[in-house]
Amino acid sequence: LTLMESFQQTDITERINKIKAALRLYQDDKEHVFEAKAIEESIRLLQIQVQLEKDYSHPFTGLSISSTVYKLITINQGNRATKVRGDFKMPDKRFWWIKLRALVEIRDWDGVATL
């Protein structure tokens, strides 16, 4: 399917285009409301990730939402992480787990203590 092809595209704009093509296919189909929404999200994620790569010169694309947040915390961009969390309305529970694990990884014990 187009979607799987899209994930193999190394070029980001190319990938977004492919995903959009897949999105149209799903939108035509009432059975796949969930999938269509998920794909929209994935485009949004990619766009954010492209921006993040520019800002921090770290690779981000290809990561999931959770991994993106995790990574942001490990490179000390807690605020940015919180913003991504808000963008995707991540459940609190998951966010705190991610934050905890990420802080442990960078041995930020002060951060852990203030959780």
Added chain:
Amino acid sequence: TGAHLGHTSLNIDSLRDLARKELVNVLDSDHGVEKIYHLQPGPLETDCKNLIYICRPQVNYMKYIAEHIRTHTNDPRGGSYTYSLFFVPRRTALCEKVLEDEGVFGEITKGEYHLDLIPLEDDVLSLEWDSTFKELYLDQDTTSIYYAAKSLMRLQGIYGLFPRILGKGDYSKALCDMMLRMRREMAVDDLDASQTMQLSQSIDSLIIIDRSVDMVTPLCTQLTYEGLIDEIFHIKNSFVEVDASLANATSAPSGAGSGGASTSTAVPGKKKKVPLNGGDKLFGELRDLNFAVVGGLLNKVAKRINADYEERHNAKTVPQIRQFIVKMGGLAAEHQSLRLHTALAEEIMNYTMTDDFNKILEVQQNIVAGIATNKEPEYIEEMINKQAPLGQVLRLLCLYSLVNSGLKPKQFEFFKKEILETYGFEHIQTLENLRRLGMLTKQVTTKNTYGLVRRSLSLIVDEVNEHAPNDISYVYSGYAPLSVRLVQCVVQRGKDGKQAGSGSKGSSIAGGSGWKGFEDVLRMLPGRTFDETQRVDDGQPRSSKRLNGQPRISLVFFLGGCTFTEISATRFLASQEGGQRDFVICTTQILNGNTLTDSLIQKVPGLHTTS
């Protein structure tokens, strides 16, 4: 423990011989193989001029071979090579097409090596076709049914016709139909051969169970010794790869090898392959046991070996000493295998002691037992939040979905979202795969099929004695694998097998009642149920005489794969039959929950390395 440990009366050697003879035929063109290479991409550097490829009929392999040939032809220094290619077990039109397209078709002499059912053990035959499950149920590619049917026809050729074929599941039915058709076609093509086919003297029935009938069992964590080794280290073609340090404990006094196969090539590096089979007596004793009792048994064996060594002090006279020395060889081998299994058991112990393992097991046990609490979905959510391996998460989630005939709509959406956002959006496809297989679905009715089946087949047994098991449920510490329960239905008539021991001693399946008495349960399970009788047409009275004292044999075919634990459970059934019946297990491949979910997870090569 049971007297029946993998030694059935069916003489598997004739199958082994056949495979061996054919291999010689294949290699006959030029005896004396100089070098063996593993088929891989990239040019092949070799001094040999005659190349023989033996491989599965898969497109990528064809491409590798084509690449080899092309680099050879383009190499000015290169002389002329001859190429032979043998497909295992059969050639396919697709592969020949690929060779044609690659322009190398004419350069290769092609043949087939009919190695289909590989005897992993005296009572376990496997096609070792790893992707069967996915091919059959997801891609609906029925090639493997054809292979299965061919292989069963070969078995019938050796052992005679199976008098009765029973089964459950749509693909099982397809397999049975295909076998019957092949027999009819044979009668047309070659009348003589078909008339010499006799009813089998030793095998009285074939029972085919289709994996789609029982998806719950493979998702459960296996708790037998062999099953756990498979869960943790993954047993492949009856070899397990472990840390060299673990295996080194065994390689100290080499020579008196314990297993039949020798892995003499000491691979430099960290991993080492160790054979696991019935040739290792200790492993034979341990493999089917619940892991809970393995430690105790190892301890006992250690004490006995020690005592045996101590006997040397009692050897005073020369004949006594000589006798002891004769015994020494055996002792050393035993000692070696003891060391290996103690080391393996320790590793497993480290793993089973972890909180995660126990928590997962507890959740899983609650799910299959149908104890409804909110804790199970909560725990799965926690696993996702901790980014536990996706395979583990899906195993539990699918189990939860299967047992409850689907997730509640809100829950369903929630978990899908959680998984996509945590593990990546490419898993839209993974989730779609699982949905199509019915493993992860939205609840449409509140009717709980699994619950009904569980009650009527008493899949959950509360009191389990792992030390002296009296029911197959010991293998999962309380859960009896549905697939094997079905086999039990056929073999032991009477609801819970209580009468089996006394009343139906030596009863023959050929004339038996088959599925009778279980129609209600079978109707609840997916797929068709069937019961066919094969006859010989020459009017001869059906010879169901059995050789004196020979137990009858049931062939159990797990289409779409089975787990080591199911094999153990089937062996246990045989031990309950008190020597009246043996089982030989056939399967398309050996699987476990990890390999199963893994084959369904969408993989995107290179996705996570792009920057």
